Amino acid sequence: MPELMPIIQLGDPLLRQKATWVENIQDERIKMLIDDLIATVAKANGVGxxxxxxxxxYRLFIVASRPNLRYPHAPMMEPTAMINPRIIAHSSEMVKGWEGCLSVPGIRGLVPRFQTIEVAYTDRNGKLQKQKLTDFVARIFQHEYDHLDGVVFVDRVENSLDMMTEDEYQKTIINTETKISLKEET
Known part of the structure; x- marks a missing residue:
């Protein structure tokens, strides 16, 4: 049975370390870690x-885009374990988008990311996968990939004016997006 794991917060030195390569993907501890991460991200209303x-x-993360309280407009996808991931190509176009982080609660920031990326990773069954990711899912991948190198999203915010509290984000950004979405449907 998967266990919910405590999420470490900004300031914990472990969050700033470079993660190590996963040598034995079939190790039972890695399989349990994947299941625990999937349960933890779902409970925390995260998308990765x-x-x-x-x-x-470990160089391992979960991408689990789905609409939830924190990201009501997120696209739906199955939670995917990405082991020893790499970005093998990217678009020249960068787009700013709002990000939050389970390890930096209460803060959102506008972060520039590549619009499109091509990635390679090993899945939980040990098979090499290659995918082209765009938009929000590409953003999730890049955000989680940064964690493997000890980088958090606030390091990538270009200007302190591009940050706000979670409450203000929900009140202004999400409400505005929802109103625009409702107008487009009518």
Whole structure:
């Protein structure tokens, strides 16, 4: 049975360490970690979580986009474990988008990210996967990938004016997006 894991917060030195390569993907501890990460990100209303965020220094993260309280407009996808991931190509176009982080609660920031990326990773069954990711899912991948190198989203915010509290984000950004979405449907 998967366990919910405590998510470490900004200031914990483990969050700033470079994670190590996963050598044995079939190790039962890695399989349990994947299941625990999937349960933890779902409970926390996240769309992704990296192993370093729970104090496990492995190059492993989960991308789990789905609409939830924190990201009501997120696209739906199955939670996907990405082991030893790499970005192998990216678009020249960068787009700013709002990000939050389970390890930096209460804060959102506008972060520039590549619009489109091509990635390679090993899945939980040990098979090499290659995918092209765009928009929000590409943003999740890049955000989680940063965690593997000890980088958090606030390091990438270009200007302190591009930050706000979670409450203000929900009140202004999400409400505005919802109103625009409702107008487009009518």
């Amino acid at each position: 979580i990296a192993a370093p965020q729970v104090g496990a220094s």
